[in-house]
Amino acid sequence: MGLEKNHNVEKQSVQSKLGAFVHSARNDLNVISMGIQSIEDLAGHPDKIQEITELIRNGGLRPLREKLDLIQKNADEESESNSPG
Amino acid sequence: MKYKSIVIGALLAAIFLSVSMTLNYRNTTKIREYNLAVDRAESAIQSLRSLLSTVNDAETGQRGYLLTGDEEYLKPYQESISTITQALSEVEVQLADTPTIARELPDLRNLVSRKLAEMKETIALRRERGYQPAARLFDTDQGRVLMDSIRSSITNMVEMERQLLTSRLKSSNDAYQIAIASGLISGFSALVSIAALFLLVRRHVDEREKANGKMREQSELLRTTLASIGDGVITTDRSGHITGLNEVAEEITGWSNEESYGCSVKKVFPVYYHESKQEASHPVLTSIHSDDTVRTTHDTQLKAKDGSLLFVDCSASPIVGNDEKTVGCVLTFKDTSQQRKREAILQKSESRLRAAFENAAVGIAHASPDERLIRVNQRLCEILGYSEDELIGRQFSEITHPDDMALAKDCLSKMLTGEYRSQKIQKRYFRKDGEIVWVNKTISLVRDPENRPDYFITVIEDITDRIAAQEALEESEAHLRRVLDNTLAYVCVLTPEGSVLEINRSALDLDDSQHSDCIGKAFNELSWWNYDTEVSNRLSDALKKSASGEIVRYDEKIRIHENDTTIIDLIINPARNESGEITHLIATGIDISDRKMLEEELRVVAAELSQANKKKDEFLATLAHELRNPMAPIRTGLEILRLSHDDPVTMEQTREMMERQTDQLVRLVDDLLDVSRITRGKLELRKEDVLLTEILNRAIESSKPVIDSFGHKLTVDIEGPDISLSADSHRLSQVISNLLNNAAKYTHDGGKIHLSAIRDGDFVSVSVEDNGVGLAPEMRELIFEMFGQVKKEDDLSTSGLGIGLTLARSLTEQHGGTISVVSDGPDKGSKFTIKIPANNPAMNYESNPVATGFDPKIPRQVLVVDDSPSIRKTMSLVIKLQGHEVSTACDGREAIERAAETKPDIIFMDIGMPRTNGYEAAKLMRKEPWGKDLTIVALTGWGGEDVSQRVEESGFNHHVVKPPEPEVLKSLIASVRPNSISSEDGTRKES
Secondary structure (H helix, E strand, C coil): CHHHHHHHHHHHHHHHHHHHHHHHHHHHHHHHHHHHHHHHCCCCCHHHHHHHHHHHHHHHHHHHHHHHHHHHHHHHHHHHHHCCC | CHHHHHHHHHHHHHHHHHHHHHHHHHHHHHHHHHHHHHHHHHHHHHHHHHHHHHHHHHHHHHHHHHHHCCHHHHHHHHHHHHHHHHHHHHHHHHCCCCHHHHCCHHHHHHHHHHHHHHHHHHHHHHHHHCHHHHHHHHHCCHHHHHHHHHHHHHHHHHHHHHHHHHHHHHHHHHHHHHHHHHHHHHHHHHHHHHHHHHHHHHHHHHHHHHHHHHHHHHHHHHHHHHHHCCCEEEEEECCCEEEEECHHHHHHHCCCHHHHCCCEHHHHCCEEECCCCCECCCHHHHHHHHCCCEECCCCEEEECCCCCEEEEEEEEEEEECCCCCEEEEEEEEEECHHHHHHHHHHHHHHHHHHHHHHHCCCEEEEECCCCEEEEECHHHHHHHCCCHHHHCCCEHHHHECHHHHHHHHHHHHHHHCCCCCEEEEEEEEECCCCCEEEEEEEEEEEECCCCCEEEEEEEEEECHHHHHHHHHHHHHHHHHHHHHHHCCCEEEEECCCCEEEEECHHHHHHCCCCHHHHCCCEHHHCCCCCCCHHHHHHHHHHHHHHHCCCCEEEEEEEECHHHCEEEEEEEEEEEECCCCCEEEEEEEEEECHHHHHHHHHHHHHHHHHHHHHHHHHHHHHHHHHHHHHHHHHHHHHHHHHHHCCCCHHHHHHHHHHHHHHHHHHHHHHHHHHHHHHHHHCCCCCCCEEEEHHHHHHHHHHHHHHHHHHCCCEEEEEECCCCCEEEECHHHHHHHHHHHHHHHHHCCCCCCEEEEEEEEECCEEEEEEEECCCCCCCCHHHHCCCCCCCCCCCCHHHHCCCCCHHHHHHHHHHHCCCEEEEEECCCCCCEEEEEEEECCCCCCCCCCCCCCCCCCCCCCCEEEEECCCHHHHHHHHHHHHHCCCEEEEECCHHHHHHHHHHHCCCEEEECCCCCCCCHHHHHHHHHCCHHHCCCEEEEEECCCCHHHHHHHHHCCCCEEEECCCCHHHHHHHHHCCCCCCECCCCCCECCC
């Protein structure tokens, strides 16, 4: 019983983390997606493309990567704590 | 009355005696008179005879002398001559009372005188002349004749006197007889009178003695009473001098009865006015002077002998004697000092009572025997909601709840009949505002000195809250009882000594015991334990330990009905009160026989859960990895774009690649959200009638890039006419897409994937078959589990989060279908089939018409609201590149200001923003004239039904999850009328 309860708690923890991550990631994806869409119409405007690629990099990819790094770190820590011994 | 009888009797006796005495006197007098008359008659006769004798003697002497001449013979003559006159006088005296005889006396006197003269003459002749001359004269018979006449007269008189004597003797005798008779009669009467008087007097004396005895008794009683009554009593004479003090008076005044006797009352009983300290007019003297009762004022004080001042209450009354005159005074008094103290205390007490009445925390009322209110306190007014004036005169019955009326009447009736002196009932009243108030009503009936009902004292306590709490408590207790009875655990409440106080249904059902069989019984004597001494002893030890404060827990095998046994997890927990004392032992048993049997299985489950944890960790790692994978090419693409020098072909290829990677990222994120929804049971379908081909085409379109990326060949085979389904087309296409993606991932490059669909009765079967890596038999179920990804040797196996098939099964089952997989084994490919209900073939299905907007080429005024500068910038750029005018705002407040300035045709607004969030901003915009028909789109990272509902309630027209599909963005903008804002009045134009 206790094991199942612990398992449920952990599931809820994972779900909560996932929900927060999804919401946050969508903002980042919104930047990436909109940026890529705009590139199609920016042919002939290399300065604009340059500007938008920087925006995608810094406003979309970087924050998303930082979130993933955090998830990875948490996963590694939990894995270590769950490992026997 | 009796005294009057005695007087009358005495008077009668006196009269009788007087009469008797009078008669006796009269009779005696008569007798005496008669005797005197007789004596006089005899004396008269004697005198007459003596006279005659004397005359005879004188004649004899005469004759002798004559004859002899001897002088000697003259001596008798001479002696007679000397006495004749006296004799005649005596006769005359004797005959004085007999006139009839006395009338003869002169004749006699004459005769005698003549005789005497004759004799004298003859004698003288003889002497002088001698014999002869004298003889001749003698011979003339003159002398004899005279003598004879004298003799005759005297004889006659004697005879008459004798007759008179006889008569007088007779009268005397008669008088004597009468005197005897009257004496006897009067004596007898006197005796009778005296006897009667004696009897009366005796009777009177007896009564007097009785009266005296009674008087003595009363006197003694009075004395005892005076001595025993609580009041002091002083008696005085009419001059105010003390004649007596009772013991109380002695005690109060300090004067003894003896020493005060004769003293002035002002000395023994000096009185003063308390306030002025002046001597008060003395009630005794005032009473004597006024002949009236006098009372002292409340202010009067007595100065006792020892000088102490005592408050006294005096009453002096005159003592009236038999002559209706005041003969003295009686002063009654009491020492009221203590009474005044008591009155002061009583007054204080009454004040306190009055204050208590008015300020009591409970309602108090005085009511007449017909329960009409006479007096009420403030609290009662508050309880009933009426003012005091409104309550006075009102009957309790007027505000009594109808259901309690009979109880109240019965209560009053029993009190009025004397069955009860007071009663306590619980009833309801209607407050003035109509609310019901529950009260505890204590009624006491006060009776007057004649024991007639005088008034009720009613104490009313508002227990509405308590009743509510009690009901809640009862409900809670009942609930607890139900819970206890319905809980599977066996619960017993014990005394610290181990006796059963309460036991729940589950415990009773163990051996079909009755509740009454167990209550009061020693817990360790119940049949559960007493089948084995060791078990019973173990329990006894446990109870002792628990009673000493220890929580005892152990597994025990107990006997239940039909001699079966079971194993329970027994916990004996000491329950303490607020003081920390152990008041009860709570014994709880849980049947763990199943648990014991499952323990081994649980150990297996634990191992599995451990594995699940491991999978979770792996999932998170995979998640990070999977999301990083698309990011790398995007980042590379950005670098290519920077170096492409605006080469159109390179730019387009790179952009398409980046777009695919971005889509992959979005799918991964969406899948993550679905995982969350599935595990929480919040994944909901939006079913509609939809054609199978539409679903398959959407799935193919979605998966085609993935399939193509692996160089697989996709074949599609749909048999028969198009099939209508009642399904969530998006979710069902997601299922099929997941199967296609799964086939693509687990098939070596250049493999074959075959999608087929066929109607199967009321169902439709859709299969995705590949010639990929296949499945070991033990993996056929595991792959549908969360994170149940099949490990493969090559890189392909690591792609994906391992949640696609989990989603596919969940979504299929939610559509009322099933999902299955067949595989001949590793490297022999696999075939996934979903089977879901189909609509009736005869059903006429019409596709939803595609919504048409306005001319998309006409520029719209668009407002982008987001707190992320990157989003504002990229969104603005994309929308501007579509030919529209864009303004931005960083939060809801700025959005309202910007919208008021620019009058946008459509607003894309985030939800979670600082200052004013999207919900509030949308609501405020809708209140503005320009915002009523404005199209507002919620563009947020949050999805789900709950968010959509709140978005709609806040006034948004659409809810789009980030990032928006390019077509969605375009169609939304195209759906609004361009330039829809009137520049003149700020209101929107009609579409």
